[in-house]
Amino acid sequence: MLPHCVYCGCVSLFSSIPVWALITAAVIAGLTFGSFLNVCIVRLPAHQSIVTPASHCLHCGTPIRARDNVPVISWVWLRGRCRACTVGISIQYPLVELSTVALFVACVVHTGATWQTLVDAVACFLLLGLAVMDWQTMLLPDAFTLTGIGAAFLLKVFAPGNRFRLRVAIQTLEAAAIAAALLLLVWVLYRVVRRRQGMGLGDVKLLAMVAAFMGLPVALFAYFVGVLAAALFAIVLLAQRKVRGSDRIPFGSFLAAAGILAIFLGKSAIAWYLSMFH
């Protein structure tokens, strides 16, 4: 019999691998996928292809050579400037890459060498990208939210050792559908009461994705934390008179960040909350 994960009982795939090797793999994967995530963040909200053209300077259009395209290192080496035109390259690129590394390492530390670690890492990748994209453009592309729901479904249903594929398939879809329905209700109520749109439908798909990955209770925890954080942010901005009551704030960023928090703390937070009633 294959060894099982201590957290969720899922099958541990690489349990014979030492910790240092796992963390090294997480760092390399984090740098690689973080670099790809930068491309997605810049191009998806602008409806551009994430495959072509190859990486190029956004200012002068010069293609970036392979040696100038090494995650984090090239940015530091070139002191954050394009080699051709010397116009500054945003610090967002190395920051997204380092954040992806940090999250992937956290996933490995959290659940070790298990299938769950892969599921969590995929969720982290998507949520980090969505948080940045919504913050910058107020957009949550379907290429991340809907694809994320599909990815969660496949990763859970076809998890190695899963003997209840149909049950898991129904549970995953059910969680996503209920989460979407709840947020859709909030969306409709807000429109009726305030006569304007309070949030985008992207937020509905985002919460459905969180529920598909983590289940409904953890998704509701993420929603609660996201609403709280967004409300605090709005209160601070209103107090500083930086925004007016009618301005929109990127709720999806708060929801996505809360989703990342929920991956690591969701289950223990819910257990703590329920323990207060016993």
Ligand SMILES: [Zn+2]
């Ligand atoms: Zn340039």
